[in-house]
Amino acid sequence: MERSTRINTKDLINIGIYLAIYFVIIFVVGMLNTIPILYPILFLIWPIVGGIPFMLFLTKAQKPGMVFIMAILIGLICFVFGYSWMAIAACSISGLLAEFFLKAGDYKKFKYIALSYSVFSFWIITFALPIWVIGDTYIAGIRQSVGDQYADGLLTYMPGWMAFAGLALLFVGGILGALLGSKMLKKHFIKAGIV
Amino acid sequence: MEVFLSTDERKKRAFRLDPRTKLLIMVMVSSVMFEYDITIFFFGLAVVPLVLLVNNQQYKLSVIYCGLFLLAVYTYTLQNAVQVNQIANALFVLLSSLVLRLFPMFMMGAYIVTSTTVSEFVASMERMHVSKVIVIPLCVMFRFLPTIREESVSIKHAMCIRDIQFGTKRFWVNPLSFLEYRIIPLITSVVKIGDELSAAALTRGLGSPVPRTSIAKIGFGLFDVVFLIITMILFIGLLF
Numbered sequence: 001m002e003r004s005t006r007i008n009t010k011d012l013i014n015i016g017i018y019l020a021i022y023f024v025i026i027f028v029v030g031m032l033n034t035i036p037i038l039y040p041i042l043f044l045i046w047p048i049v050g051g052i053p054f055m056l057f058l059t060k061a062q063k064p065g066m067v068f069i070m071a072i073l074i075g076l077i078c079f080v081f082g083y084s085w086m087a088i089a090a091c092s093i094s095g096l097l098a099e100f101f102l103k104a105g106d107y108k109k110f111k112y113i114a115l116s117y118s119v120f121s122f123w124i125i126t127f128a129l130p131i132w133v134i135g136d137t138y139i140a141g142i143r144q145s146v147g148d149q150y151a152d153g154l155l156t157y158m159p160g161w162m163a164f165a166g167l168a169l170l171f172v173g174g175i176l177g178a179l180l181g182s183k184m185l186k187k188h189f190i191k192a193g194i195v
Numbered sequence: 196m197e198v199f200l201s202t203d204e205r206k207k208r209a210f211r212l213d214p215r216t217k218l219l220i221m222v223m224v225s226s227v228m229f230e231y232d233i234t235i236f237f238f239g240l241a242v243v244p245l246v247l248l249v250n251n252q253q254y255k256l257s258v259i260y261c262g263l264f265l266l267a268v269y270t271y272t273l274q275n276a277v278q279v280n281q282i283a284n285a286l287f288v289l290l291s292s293l294v295l296r297l298f299p300m301f302m303m304g305a306y307i308v309t310s311t312t313v314s315e316f317v318a319s320m321e322r323m324h325v326s327k328v329i330v331i332p333l334c335v336m337f338r339f340l341p342t343i344r345e346e347s348v349s350i351k352h353a354m355c356i357r358d359i360q361f362g363t364k365r366f367w368v369n370p371l372s373f374l375e376y377r378i379i380p381l382i383t384s385v386v387k388i389g390d391e392l393s394a395a396a397l398t399r400g401l402g403s404p405v406p407r408t409s410i411a412k413i414g415f416g417l418f419d420v421v422f423l424i425i426t427m428i429l430f431i432g433l434l435f
Contacts, residue, residue, distance in 0.1 A: 009331065012328060013332070013389065013392070013393040014389070015332040016331065016335025017336075017385065020339035021339075021343065021386075194387070
């Protein structure tokens with residue numbers, strides 16, 4: 001059967017629903033980052049937990065553009081919350097890459113879906129980007145606003161090479177999250193008749 | 196059906212702002228919260244959401260906001276003066292960074308969500324020629340945030356009966372199962388509610404290609420100008 005490839009209103013509503021679930025989960029997990037030592041580990045936890053709603057979303061998002069729209073919206077929300085233009089840049093790039101992998105796998109092959117989700121997870125780097133891009137001013141600001149102890153902690157656990165390590169962690173977390181998500185899909189959602 | 200962004204026309208408000216004004220104030224309040232200097236302008240910007248909340252008759256929220264903010268300012272003045280251990284410091288950081296930086300923004304968000312109706316929001320977005328692709332998901336998302344909280348609370352209660360909650364013995368045996376027991380039912384119920392909602396919205400013609408008409412009155416008034424000028428002055432004052 002020929003799939004319709006145009007995004008209709010129902011798809012847009014679906015994007016909104018999954019965006020809400022995904023964002024709430026990311027936000028709740030993000031509460032952990034008040035402890036500096038947990039910061040790097042979060043890059044692993046975020047994509048793993050986010051994998052569950054996202055894999056479910058991908059079963060509905062079988063048209064080109066839907067993942068990209070979701071990424072753009074995440075970027076916009078982060079922008080409003082004060083993560084500057086970097087949020088929109090990071091989100092749109094990771095969204096585009098995710099679309100590319102999805103398309104390559106024709107929205108079906110699990111290998112490509114997992115890859116796509118890992119790449120999509122790269123947007124999470126937004127939360128830490130200011131540390132490396134405008135490094136010194138940002139740290140100075142942190143020092144002033146939340147105190148020396150936290151700033152030193154942040155510096156100890158987030159040196160420059162963490163940018164790449166962070167991306168690697170996100171990638172691994174994305175793969176694990178995709179596995180977890182698809183396992184949950186099979187175990188619960190298909191049984192419940194949602195997919 | 197109860198819609199988020201309550202349409203309470205009966206509520207007596209001193210004035211009502213245009214959604215676009217609210218968004219602009221939100222952008223200014225949130226971007227300034229990362230400026231790190233605590234000056235008189237900072238306080239001014241923190242007061243703006245307070246005034247709006249009081250105007251919207253959210254008295255309980257405004258009292259909580261006021262108290263927490265003052266407490267956070269007190270913690271802020273203490274900071275770096277005393278060296279405390281890691282855990283206490285984490286608490287300090289939580290208080291001063293979360294409350295001081297984020298609360299004005301959150302309160303602004305709470306005000307926007309409770310004071311704007313969906314039709315007002317959509318109408319003003321259309322006036323600004325924002326694409327449907329952006330507007331519809333955002334509307335749906337804000338409609339769902341309260342639903343998610345409600346559902347989450349009921350699931351939490353249900354799981355308490357089975358001794359599945361944060362910190363019990365069963366939790367530490369298998370933390371991943373905790374995730375499964377809490378998130379999966381949440382997603383299931385929210386998705387089902389969402390399907391019903393989209394069916395309802397589509398039968399009311401959300402997807403129709405004709406241009407939308409709206410009975411929501413939007414437009415700039417005296418208070419929009421006043422609030423924009425005040426916020427703008429505070430914003431510029433804080434930047435320089």
